[in-house]
Structures are given as C-alpha cells and as structure tokens.
Amino acid sequence: MPLTKQSSTSSRDDILRKKSSRHGMIIKTIVAILAATSITIPVVTFAVAEKFPVVPEEGFAVVKRGSMELVVTQSGEVDSADNDVIISQCEWSTRVISLVPEGTWVEKGDIIAELDSSSIKKRFQDRAVLLVNATARLADAQEDLRIQKLTNESILARAELQQRLSKLQLDGYVEAEHPQKLNQLKASVALAEEELNRGEKQLEFVEDMVRLGYRSQSERDSERINVLKRKQALELAKDKLNVLQDFSYDRNLTRLEAIAVEAERELERVKMAASASILRREITVRSRERSYRIYKDYQDRLEKNIAACTVRASRSGELIYARTSSRSTSRIDEGSSMRYLQPIAKIPDRDRLQVKLRLHESNIRLMRIGLPAIIEIDAAGQGRYQGHISHLSTVPLAGLYPNYHLREYRVTVDVDVDPELARTIAPGMTAKVNIIAEQRQSAIQAPVQSIVEVGGEHLVFVRRGDEVEHRTVEVGISSDNEIEILNGLEEGEEIVLKPRVTCAQRIIALQKQSSGTEEERFWLSMTN
Structure with missing residues (x-):
C-alpha cells in the first residue's frame, strides 16, 4: 500500500526523534566519561549550518595598525593660577552702590567698589x-x-x-x-x-x-x-x-x-x-x-x-568681578546684594593660566600628574594650546544640580604658553580640554561598533572567504571611534562593521548557545 504524505512525514519525525535520542545518549556518555576522568577539552565551535543573511560588501571594515590615543574630553573655564580674590569684609548684608567697570586696570589701594553702609x-x-x-x-x-x-x-x-x-x-x-x-x-x-x-x-x-x-x-x-x-x-x-x-x-x-x-x-x-x-x-x-x-x-x-564698605584693590592688575552665586552666570553689578565673605572681584595673574575641570569618578583612574593635554579655546586667537595636569584631588565633590548623586573629582590643567601669548587669553573663557590618558605607537585597531559582547566575551565577525565567522578578541584602550585589539585579529583582516545590524541572527544564536547548559551547548554545536 503506498504511503501518504502525512505518513511519510510521521516516519521522518520518528527517524529524527530516534536520531536525536541516539545523539542524546552519545552526549550523555561523553559527558559522563569527561566528568569521571576530569579531562578538559577546548570547546569546538562549528560553523552555523543554518542560512544567515549575507553581509553586504559595504558592511565590512579593514583592521589596521597605527598610533592610538585614549583621550578624555571635558569642558571647563580658564582661570588664573594665582588669583588675588577680594571678598566682602562687611559682616552685615548690604548692597553694592558703585563699581569700577570690569576690566579696568587698578593699582594697589584704589577704590573698586562702594557698599551701602547707611544702616x-x-x-x-x-x-x-x-x-x-x-x-x-x-x-x-x-x-x-x-x-x-x-x-x-x-x-x-x-x-x-x-x-x-x-x-x-x-x-x-x-x-x-x-x-x-x-x-x-x-x-x-x-x-x-x-x-x-x-x-x-x-x-x-x-x-x-x-x-x-x-x-x-x-x-x-x-x-x-x-x-x-x-x-x-x-x-x-x-x-x-x-x-x-x-x-x-x-x-x-x-x-x-x-x-x-x-x-x-x-x-x-x-x-x-x-x-x-x-x-x-x-x-x-x-x-x-x-x-x-x-x-x-x-x-x-x-x-x-x-x-x-569701601572696597580697595589688594594689588595692581586687571579687575574681574565674581559671579553673584555658584549657580549663577551673572556677575556682580550695582544693586547686587552682598553677604559676609562673599567674593566681590579678583585680580588674576595673567601670566599663569589654568583650567579647572570636574571629571566623573569613572575617568579619574586614568588620570595622573603630568599627563599632556590639548586645550581648545575658541574665543582666543590661537585656538589650541598645550597643557598638562598639575593637580588631582583625592576627595570627590558632590555633583552639581540636579545630579547630586554623582561623584566628581577636581582636576587642574596648567596652560603651557609663554607670558606674551597668555595675555591674549582672558580668565573666564570657556575651554575644551582633551587629556591624553594613554598613547600607543603601533596598535591593532578596529572600529568600536564592530565589537559585541556575548557571554562575557568580546566577539568580532571576520570574513573567511565567502563566509563570516565569529572570533573572540582581547581589547585594550578605546577612543571615541577606535578600540585597541590586543589579541585575536591581525592587520588587514576584514571584519563586520555593524554586526548588531547585519549579524543580528548570528548574535542571537551565540547568546542562546552561551546561556544554555554544557550539554545543550555541546548538542547545539553538534547540530550546527
């Protein structure tokens, strides 16, 4: 009697179940032998047998070798390394009656401000x-x-x-x-x-x-x-x-x-x-x-x-008024209220400049005294200046409003310029500081987005002929775009640029394989 299509399908299912049962018995036997003999063997990963979408040609990047830098970027404000701060010595709250215009050159003893002393x-x-x-x-x-x-x-x-x-x-x-x-x-x-x-x-x-x-x-x-x-x-x-x-x-x-x-x-x-x-x-x-x-x-x-209430200059220099409060950007002006020991103005030393930064606690481990930095000041004529870290605080600061839970550290970067050029930079200018934390002269580099993490390991997908295989790599420092490859890739190899997009199914299969038991991973590798 001829077999129908349904009966033939059932026969195939029975054959597959029997084959799976035999494979299960073989796997259990192998696992039991390995457990009894305490022998460890490397996990062999076979190529995935199922068909995955093909990675387009423009979806690959070439591994290259070259110099690399780990740069921590943070913005801050230019300030003098030696500020002579003039504070209010009046113990009663009062108001400012008159001020000398900001930026005026004053001599020591000159009157710079008058506070209301009538009360x-x-x-x-x-x-x-x-x-x-x-x-x-x-x-x-x-x-x-x-x-x-x-x-x-x-x-x-x-x-x-x-x-x-x-x-x-x-x-x-x-x-x-x-x-x-x-x-x-x-x-x-x-x-x-x-x-x-x-x-x-x-x-x-x-x-x-x-x-x-x-x-x-x-x-x-x-x-x-x-x-x-x-x-x-x-x-x-x-x-x-x-x-x-x-x-x-x-x-x-x-x-x-x-x-x-x-x-x-x-x-x-x-x-x-x-x-x-x-x-x-x-x-x-x-x-x-x-x-x-x-x-x-x-x-x-x-x-x-x-x-x-008659405020005088403590030394000769250019006058810069302080902010009305730590949260305000406006400076003290006529009519501003003043409290005891509140900074009124400062007379900076224009020959010695620095930038004070607040770095997140995750970056402070990369910092040390003497690290070089590139300082970008758009308001200045030259634009970019050399600098170095001169001070690191050991006690964290509370985060600024509204992120009070953050912990930040004070980092001071000195601006390394000659006095003539320093006078073109005014304290109070906004500066972008790029601190060079690490440097590699000859490093294997790959795009940051080409690295994925599966099961606690960093993986890349490498072209092997017409196929793509995954490979475990050891990474080092990273920048905004590149990451250092310490082991697992060679210069000139082609890797998938955006594996989370073009190799999503492969990543899912690898995640399932890494999250299963040892028997399931072995069975999955055998079936694949």
Whole structure:
C-alpha cells in the first residue's frame, strides 16, 4: 500500500526523534566519561549550518595598525593660577552702590567698589550713647576703688598704730612703770620704818629727860604723838606696797594685755574689712570694664565694617568681578546684594593660566600628574594650546544640580604658553580640554561598533572567504571611534562593521548557545 504524505512525514519525525535520542545518549556518555576522568577539552565551535543573511560588501571594515590615543574630553573655564580674590569684609548684608567697570586696570589701594553702609552708620551713632554711659560708669567705679584704697590705708594705719601703742603700754608697764612704782613704795616703807625708829629713840630720850626733870610732860606727849604718826605712816606705806603687789599689778597687767589682744584683733578686722571692700569694688570695676569692652568692641566692629564698605584693590592688575552665586552666570553689578565673605572681584595673574575641570569618578583612574593635554579655546586667537595636569584631588565633590548623586573629582590643567601669548587669553573663557590618558605607537585597531559582547566575551565577525565567522578578541584602550585589539585579529583582516545590524541572527544564536547548559551547548554545536 503506498504511503501518504502525512505518513511519510510521521516516519521522518520518528527517524529524527530516534536520531536525536541516539545523539542524546552519545552526549550523555561523553559527558559522563569527561566528568569521571576530569579531562578538559577546548570547546569546538562549528560553523552555523543554518542560512544567515549575507553581509553586504559595504558592511565590512579593514583592521589596521597605527598610533592610538585614549583621550578624555571635558569642558571647563580658564582661570588664573594665582588669583588675588577680594571678598566682602562687611559682616552685615548690604548692597553694592558703585563699581569700577570690569576690566579696568587698578593699582594697589584704589577704590573698586562702594557698599551701602547707611544702616551700619546709624547703628554706630545709636550705640555711641551706650558706650559713653559705660565709660562713665567705669570711671566712677575706678575712682571709687582708688578712694577706698586710700581710706583703707588710713584705717589700717590707725589700727596698726593702736596695736603698737597697746603693746608698748603693756611692755612699759611690765618693764618700767610697775618696777618703778614698786621701788617707790618699798622706799617709802623703808623711810617710814627709819622715821619710826628715830621717833621711838627720840621718845625714849625725852622720857629720860622728863624723869630727870629737864623736859616737861607736854614735850613727852608731843613725842609720843609723833611716834604714833610715824607708825601710821609706816602702816600706810606697807598697805600701799601690799596693794600694788597683791592687787594693782595683776589688775593692770590683765587690763593692758586685754587691750593689746583687742588691738591685734581690731587690726585683723580692719585688714579683712579693707580686703573685702577692695574686692567688692574690684569686682564692680571688672564688671564695668567688661561692659565697657563689649560696647567698645562692638563700636570698633561697626567702625571696621563701615571702613570695609569701601572696597580697595589688594594689588595692581586687571579687575574681574565674581559671579553673584555658584549657580549663577551673572556677575556682580550695582544693586547686587552682598553677604559676609562673599567674593566681590579678583585680580588674576595673567601670566599663569589654568583650567579647572570636574571629571566623573569613572575617568579619574586614568588620570595622573603630568599627563599632556590639548586645550581648545575658541574665543582666543590661537585656538589650541598645550597643557598638562598639575593637580588631582583625592576627595570627590558632590555633583552639581540636579545630579547630586554623582561623584566628581577636581582636576587642574596648567596652560603651557609663554607670558606674551597668555595675555591674549582672558580668565573666564570657556575651554575644551582633551587629556591624553594613554598613547600607543603601533596598535591593532578596529572600529568600536564592530565589537559585541556575548557571554562575557568580546566577539568580532571576520570574513573567511565567502563566509563570516565569529572570533573572540582581547581589547585594550578605546577612543571615541577606535578600540585597541590586543589579541585575536591581525592587520588587514576584514571584519563586520555593524554586526548588531547585519549579524543580528548570528548574535542571537551565540547568546542562546552561551546561556544554555554544557550539554545543550555541546548538542547545539553538534547540530550546527
């Protein structure tokens, strides 16, 4: 019975399935042997069997050899390497009243700008009254302190004199007055005893004369009365001596000692009171000095700020005004508001110029001090100038508005021109800087768009007769148009110029092959 078309198709499908099953068993056996023996073999890529669109003749490029440069291009602004920046020294916000025209040549000390100082002057006048009052209060406190010092000296002198006199009185009584008084009383006792002895002898003599009849009875009575008087005088002298020795000396000594001690205490009290009074007045003086200093410093500060409103050139040179803010392109003009330490102008050194760049963090690894650069300044007559990197920042800068998340590094490029030519370049001009990061004298080069990346490898499609095959290459540096080929291509070979357009199907097949398992890649290579 003849086979129909459907039956013949089914037979072919069965044959293909059986063939595929046999191939699968063979592949599994080979994989198992390789895994057991730990043998590695290179992956063999066979030419793709299916038909791909033919690459047109104009779709190829020739691999060439030649010099190559890795250039990093960035725009910046020309500036002087030595700018004498003039900033606002006025601590209060103010406005610009007048300005010298920008570009004017000024000498050191010339007035370049006037700031509005009317509000500061008014405040200076209002505060002057407070300063006068503070000065008067300080003078009063100082005068009171001087008077108190003189008063204390007088009081202290009197207390010291009283203390010294009390001590002298005590010493005089103990060492002179009492011994003198004691000696006088003892002498009086001795004299009274002598007078009594003489009187008693005289009485005996008169009594003897009375018995003999030579004296009268009245004379004897008179002598007896004299003896009694002398006895009383002796008793009185002895009583005075006893009183002095037993009572008066101790009483007077105790009194004088107490007076001396009290004089010492009074001296100490006077000293303490004098010290306390001086301390109070010194504290008052210091307090008023502090108040005076606050008012005086504020007045000096106001006076300094009034003087700072007259802005003068710090050196001779050509005047260039600063921008109103870091985000603005307009420069300071009459009526512009000014804040403390805001740059007003700068006087650049025209003989030393540089360009400051902000490079993205991806390019900073290519930079190093001394790298050459080509500087293009369209506004200058010459156009292109030589330069080199003179400074690299190690700390990243925050990105500019609105890309704050970016990280950029400051790179300074010096312009290498003689002073005469440098004067034709004005600071503030826009410059395009081409930094030559790498140079190759003889490098295999291919167009950048001819390289595709598949499975982490760089591939090119090379003409092989009438066919096109893919090849893995190792790349080096790249420029805007060319890329260095370190390994995988030779000079003169033809490669597909735009493989993503003309070899899209081949790339898709290679991506599928690279993304499958080892068994699938091997099976795909066998079937292809």
